[in-house]
Amino acid sequence: MRRLLATALLPYAALQNAWHPGLRILMYHRVARLPAYDQLTVSPQRFAQHMQELARHRVVSLDDGLRALQSGRIRQPLFAVTFDDGYLDNLTEALPILQRYRIPATIFVTTRFCDQALSHPRYGTTAQRLHLNWDEVQTLARTPGITIGSHTLTHPYLPTLGDAAAAQEIHDSRAQIAARLHQTVAYFCYPSGDLSARELLLVRQAGYAAAVSVAPGVNHPGTDRYQLRRTEITERDDLPQFRLKLIGAFDPIHHILHARRSRRFAQRHAQPGASTEATSS
Ligand SMILES: [Zn+2]
Structure with a gap:
């Protein structure tokens, strides 16, 4: 159904792309063979298919993408690749494919996951180690084209934390990764x-140059660089659907879904007694 709608929106998206190109940041998490569908995991075969297709476009690092946004004019559609949570498979499965197609990428690591003291709760305890350790993060950081970013200390739901704890998650993770x-x-x-x-302010104060969210769509020179938009890619994105996502045909649908999710989030946090109100900047 969504795909049908996206296909119908294709001519509109193509025109938008041609007249007003921007930076589209793709969001991945894991690249692994899992027995069942998982929203955060794409198979190595699927990922290779995506990167082969992406290599036909102009793919940039976040540094170059940000520079293009700051220049005030983007002349052709730009793409960037990101991975969240710092999974070991980013090194073992994704990196060889990224290198095959010469695609730069940014990996956002959670420091306690790298310490092997915590892991993403979605996957419970697995026989195989789930997250990159610090040696592996260092190897990735030394690899041309790979950028390491911060995804906090413990992967909390930031708006639910008190001010001091939120500041620590944002500030100390940056300091720890930089030191390593x-x-x-x-x-x-x-x-x-x-x-x-509050999080927007804390990220700015901690000295980051930019931050990525899960708001869908493409980034233009006017986009707040502390709320960069991303396009989620999943195993279900076969080649035709991946192409529709690259061109932005899914954006109107994703905007509606995201607005609904944000409304639910706001309602939850507007409850009396909630200690998570944003402080005004
Ligand atoms: Zn995450």
């Missing part, structure tokens, strides 16, 4: 994508 990698950490990724005005 001996390089500055320019990019932040909000866990689960939900954020309030």
